[in-house]
Amino acid sequence: MKALVIQGGFGLDNLAVTDHPDPVPGPGQVVVRVRAASLNYRDLMIAKGQYNPRMPLPRVLGSDGAGEVAAVGAGVTRWAVGDRVAGCFFQNWAGGPVTEAATKGALGGDRDGMIAELALLEEGGLVPVPGGLTFEEAATLPCAAVTAWHALTAGGCGPGKTVLLLGTGGVSVFALQLAKAMGARALITSGSDAKLARALELGADAGTNYKADPDWDKWVRSQTGGEGVDLVVEVGGAGTLERSARAARVGGFVALIGVLAGGGGFNPMGVLMRSLTLRGIFVGSRAMFEDLNRLIAGEGLKPVIDRTFPLAEAPEAMRYLESGSHFGKVVVNVE
Ligand SMILES: NC(=O)c1ccc[n+]([C@@H]2O[C@H](COP(=O)([O-])OP(=O)(O)OC[C@H]3O[C@@H](n4cnc5c(N)ncnc54)[C@H](OP(=O)(O)O)[C@@H]3O)[C@@H](O)[C@H]2O)c1
Known part of the structure; x- marks a missing residue:
């Protein structure tokens, strides 16, 4: 698959859209065919080595994405192939108060992220796309919203x-x-x-x-x-x-x-x-994401997308985010 990868060292010059091994779901895991991802300031910090200078490379960037379930591992009951889903920033924080363990397993940092054609997630680290939102709109939610x-x-x-x-x-x-x-x-x-x-x-x-x-x-x-x-x-x-x-x-x-x-x-x-x-405040749990999505669906809220880039231009999208000229969210289309 193609993915936005930081490799060979930190710095935006080391970002590339390149081939990366296809993920295979283990027990309790789900592979999502990503349709859209969105960028956050954190992605710039991660790529520059300002977030975790000891993060092992290569790493697929991006905490935020939405798409369809493409494959499920053994024992998965919450999801079926074809479900429209968005990933949770923290893969292991289902709900309740924040704990040390809850803040491990963040996408695009502790583990490979969502700016990719395929993403490997935990069964408990997904939410349904709120009714009425496109994949691009849903992809803006996991971190910032x-x-x-x-x-x-x-x-x-x-x-x-x-x-x-x-x-x-x-x-x-x-x-x-x-x-x-x-x-x-x-x-x-x-x-x-x-x-x-x-x-x-x-x-x-x-x-x-x-x-x-x-x-x-x-x-x-x-x-x-x-x-x-x-x-x-x-x-x-x-x-x-x-x-x-x-x-x-x-x-x-x-x-x-x-x-x-x-x-x-x-x-x-x-x-x-x-x-x-x-x-x-450190992002939030899946339960918070689900509460948020109820409000979004109930109020008919639409995320504000400033600009969308194709996956092949994801490094340019990162530089656009860095320029600070955006209003709202910058999206990467992975269709
Ligand atoms: N704790 C968490 O869980 C968490 C989660 C998400 C984000 N964050 C952090 O929150 C911050 C915002 O993230 P983001 O993704 O929303 O960033 P972003 O989209 O890149 O925000 C960039 C915008 O911030 C504004 N800005 C820059 N310098 C400013 C200043 N000195 N005073 C006021 N506004 C300024 C500018 O808006 P104008 O052009 O309008 O001035 C700029 O366009 C980042 O530091 C990020 O790391 C933390």
């Missing part, structure tokens, strides 16, 4: 709450769509006025350009009667965390998710003086 859902539900998002979203990448655009579907007010930042306009069209209540307005935490407080937001979906990391803490209300919740804005020190004074809850 599940993470956004986990953050919003953990932070008590709902009617009467105000959430802050940083930038307009995959996680933040899903968080915008989901927060609005959950009845919350959504504030968003972006480095691009054109992307802010798109976010407003998608339902954001207000936005500001963090490049033109580096004191965006003050803007956030001005939008909330001086109090700050209930919940921050924090994808910037060290470079934004202090401002995010200042943008949250006393007693607010900051979901720590990403590392997009490198650098910056972090002074914890704001966190303790504002009595904030800082909570690390």
Whole structure:
């Protein structure tokens, strides 16, 4: 089969769409004929050796994909050939609280991933494609949408709450769509006025350009009667965390998710003086994915796909993601 593989060393120059052995399902395993995959910032970090510099190579990239069950191993009862499925980021986290074991077995990192014609998954590491979604749309969900859902539900998002979203990448655009579907007010930042306009069209209540307005935490407080937001979906990391803490209300919740804005020190004074809850979020379980899919199907939500590349151009798709010019998700079509 063809797959997007990192081999011979880390770095985007070592990415290639190349032949890779076809997977064979063992007991309790399923092989999926992937129809579409999607890219995440994590894939860039993995390819550059920033995620796990000791990861053995070669490795098929990609945590996110959807397709049809092509073969099942002995003892598989949950799935039959032809089922329309999406893979779960963590193959061994069916539900319940996160554990050390649950966060092992991540696709496209701990084991081969989904940017491939065929993918080997565990029987418990799949969900049905939500009704109404194409394979390309379903392929956007496993990492970014599940993470956004986990953050919003953990932070008590709902009617009467105000959430802050940083930038307009995959996680933040899903968080915008989901927060609005959950009845919350959504504030968003972006480095691009054109992307802010798109976010407003998608339902954001207000936005500001963090490049033109580096004191965006003050803007956030001005939008909330001086109090700050209930919940921050924090994808910037060290470079934004202090401002995010200042943008949250006393007693607010900051979901720590990403590392997009490198650098910056972090002074914890704001966190303790504002009595904030800082909570690390690491994607989520299959049960969270299933809950998310019920909301997607019920609300008729459609993931925002910025651009689709054919599998043969997957390395170019990675460079496009790296450029940060996208809004929402970048997809690889594996038809
Ligand atoms: N913890 C987890 O389980 C988990 C899961 C998924 C993702 N993540 C992490 O979350 C982050 C986002 O992932 P993603 O896949 O959504 O990334 P992405 O799609 O590549 O997001 C890129 C966008 O982020 C925005 N951005 C970049 N620098 C920014 C800054 N300084 N302040 C605000 N926004 C900034 C830009 O939006 P504008 O052009 O609009 O400014 C950029 O287009 C990454 O660090 C990723 O590793 C973590």
